[in-house]
Structure formats: structure tokens, C-alpha cells
């Protein structure tokens with residue numbers, strides 16, 4: 014690192030010098046460029062002794078205490094620095110073009126800044142030179158690469174990359190934890206504008222906290238002078254405001270909503286293949302298909318006409334997007350190919366084909382059934398029994414709604430035990446009784462559906478259906494073989510079985 018302050022002045026701006034920044038950097042960094050011909054090279058003190066990439070920062074309290082009577086706010090505004098020099102940490106860094114080992118050339122005079130949750134950090138980097146590649150501008154072998162160049166990062170071990178705490182764009186950078194926060198916020202419905210406002214508030218809060226600490230220290234300093242009767246008429250500097258852009262100001266920067274949005278879009282673009290691959294590997298037992306016409310309002314038009322009329326989205330039973338496509342019309346031909354791809358990917362990755370499809374347009378029924386033949390399996394058309402009267406719950410059947418996991422699981426457990434039990438058994442419970450028996454020759458005659466008794470099959474099935482657990486009873490077992498008091502479902506049973514596995 015060059016010791017001259019002139020090489021460090023662009024920390025803030027090419028046209029202004031920044032004494033606090035320069036002083037802070039030079040106070041925390043001792044140049045000790047390692048010899049590139051030596052391996053393992055001698056590490057910079059920051060790496061070799063402190064074992065960190067970030068320069069240690071003194072707490073504002075100790076900074077104020079160490080000032081004595083010369084209290085100024087500048088040391089409190091000193092930024093944090095990070096040294097990015099991976100060349101001394103690995104055996105070799107290959108040239109991105111010719112794969113020849115790169116050599117350290119010099120330090121980069123203008124550190125880069127990345128934004129953290131409450132402030133920002135300046136990254137000091139190095140320039141690495143390839144001795145065989147020719148610079149296309151100068152025609153000489155002066156081709157260099159910066160230490161934060163994505164092509165350089167791509168040639169580093171992933172374990173070392175994991176310690177690089179920021180993501181850089183062309184002109185800025187964002188700390189990885191802030192980027193992760195942005196992903197969570199955007200996925201949870203919080204927009205980039207709100208996130209930018211939140212960062213603005215956090216940065217202001219830190220600045221105001223620091224300012225308050227400075228003022229409190231001045232008050233304490235005055236009170237100490239008063240007690241010792243050494244009051245002086247010395248005045249102190251005003252703490253710079255958050256928006257102060259002078260060389261003594263905090264040089265604050267908070268990314269805008271558009272900048273954050275661009276960062277996120279770039280991330281999505283970079284991981285498009287991975288996201289598509291993940292999406293194609295999701296299961297789709299139950300699907301829902303729908304058109305959205307909101308996003309297309311924000312897509313550019315051609316000659317005043319919209320290119321796309323809607324966004325077709327297919328989700329699975331977990332609400333995960335299984336397919337997402339812009340369509341020009343709502344015709345079936347627009348998503349026939351998409352459905353075929355879903356069917357093929359389900360087969361490829363060993364998933365079952367869809368059993369159910371939700372749609373708001375019943376005209377899709379035949380088309381969906383043609384795309385997924387599995388939708389027709391085990392389905393009896395309503396038209397086949399259209400002549401029958403609508404079934405009504407017989408009197409005496411009580412509908413019990415189970416609204417928590419424990420009661421539902423308990424009811425399901427006893428129903429399963431009842432259905433799959435090999436011998437008749439009774440379960441004694443506090444208030445009711447659940448009993449399953451194999452139909453005897455005299456019992457094969459199903460009781461009359463009109464009998465208002467909880468012991469008959471027709472009074473049981475609606476009760477089971479009402480709590481959504483009719484699937485617990487396989488069709489192979491006639492419901493007439495099950496007899497239970499519906500009021501017993503989900504009450505606190507006292508099982509007599511020594512061991513049972515919860516479902």
C-alpha cells in the first residue's frame with residue numbers, strides 16, 4: 014500500500030481530499046507488501062497476526078476517552094476498511110484469459126465501497142498483472158486485473174470466497190447479509206422501496222446515536238471541568254450532519270430502491286438456470302392454474318399494444334410456482350407446451366402425476382384431462398349418478414370440527430387402527446366408545462340409511478367427510494363394516510396399546 018496520502022485521496026472523491034478517511038486508513042494499516050517470489054508468502058499483518066479481513070475499529074467510547082481535551086467528531090466518523098488481497102493466501106491465481114499465474118502489480122488507488130446494514134465499508138484491493146497477455150489499448154504486456162474482479166473471484170477456492178462479505182456491481186456493492194435480508198424482504202412482500210427506507214432509517218439511527226454519544230461526552234467533559242474549577246472557554250466542533258458531503262462529513266450513502274431492485278434482478282438473472290432446475294424438480298400432486306394480468310401492465314408496449322395479455326402461473330400443493338409463463342392470449346395453445354413439460358419433468362424425476370387441478374375456468378377441464386390423463390383415474394363422473402337424490406345428513410349425526418394438529422392426528426390414528434385392525438377391538442375412552450367389528454353373516458345387511466343412529470354406516474361417512482378425513486377409509490373396505498360413535502372422534506382417548514406410531 015502506498016504510504017502517500019495522494020494515492021489515498023480518491024477514497025472519497027477524485028477532487029477532494031478526506032483527512033479523516035486517510036488518517037483512519039493510515040493509522041490502521043501498516044504497508045507490508047509480501048514478496049511474490051516467496052511461497053508461502055509473508056502475510057500482511059492484518060492476515061498474519063489479526064487473522065481477519067476487516068481492519069479493527071476502536072469503539073467510539075474509547076476514541077472519545079483518548080482525545081483528552083482536543084475533542085473532535087472526526088475520529089468518530091472514521092469508516093471501516095477491508096483488505097482484499099487473495100494472492101498471498103493461495104498458491105496461484107490463474108489469468109482468466111491464458112491461465113498463467115498472475116503477479117501482484119500494485120495497489121488500487123480507489124477503494125470500493127459496499128453498504129452494510131448501518132453504514133458502509135471501504136475495500137482496499139490490489140491489481141494483478143499477467144506477464145503474457147497483451148493490453149488491447151497499449152499493445153504492451155500490461156494486462157491487469159483487480160482483486161475483486163468476478164473473473165478473479167471465479168478462480169479462487171470457494172472456502173476463501175465465502176469470507177468475502179460483499180456483492181459488487183459495476184459501481185457499488187452490498188454486504189452479503191444485507192443482500193440476504195433483501196431477498197427475504199422481497200420474497201415476503203416487502204418491496205425494494207420499503208427496504209431502501211429501512212436502510213435509510215438504520216443509517217440515520219447509527220449516525221444519530223454516534224452524535225448523541227459525542228454530545229454526552231462533551232457534557233460530561235464540561236461537568237468534570239466544573240468540578241475541578243478549570244472551566245475553559247474552549248468551543249467544540251459541531252457534529253457533522255448525515256448529509257454533509259464535505260471532506261469532514263460522514264460521506265453517507267444509502268442505496269435507492271431502483272438500485273436494490275437492479276441488484277436483485279441481476280441475482281435472479283445469474284441464477285436463472287438453477288431456479289429453473291429447482292422448479293422443474295418440484296412435485297405437483299395438486300395444481301392450480303391461473304392468469305394474472307397485473308404484471309403485464311408494467312411491461313413495455315409496442316405501438317401502444319401489449320405484447321402479453323397475462324402471466325400464466327401454475328402452482329403445486331405447497332403454493333410453490335411450478336411454471337410461470339407470459340402468454341399472448343388465454344388460448345389453450347399458449348400453455349399446452351408448458352403442461353407437456355410439467356408432465357415430462359414429473360415423470361423424469363419420479364413424481365406422481367397430478368391428481369387434482371384447480372382452475373377458475375371450467376372450460377379448461379377437457380384440456381387439462383387430455384394433458385394429464387391421471388386426472389381421470391379413479392374419478393366417477395357425477396353425470397353417472399345424476400338421477401339420484403342429493404344426500405343429506407341424517408338427523409342425529411353430529412359434525413365435529415377438529416382445528417388443531419393433536420386432535421386431528423388422534424382422530425386419524427383411531428380411524429386407521431379401526432380400519433386396518435385385524436381383530437375386533439374396543440377402545441375405551443372417557444366419554445364414548447369406538448368399536449370396529451367384522452361383519453358377521455347376519456350383519457352384512459346394511460342398516461337402513463334413514464335410521465337415525467350413530468351406529469350405522471350412513472351416519473358415519475358424512476361425519477368423516479365433514480372433517481375431511483374420508484380418505485382414511487379405503488374403498489376396499491365397505492363402510493358398513495365400520496361402526497363408531499361419531500362423537501368419539503377426537504375426544505381424549507386412552508389407548509390400550511403399548512406402542513403405536515403417530516401418523
Ligand SMILES: [Zn+2]
Nearest residue numbers: 108111143146
Ligand atoms: Zn494472461
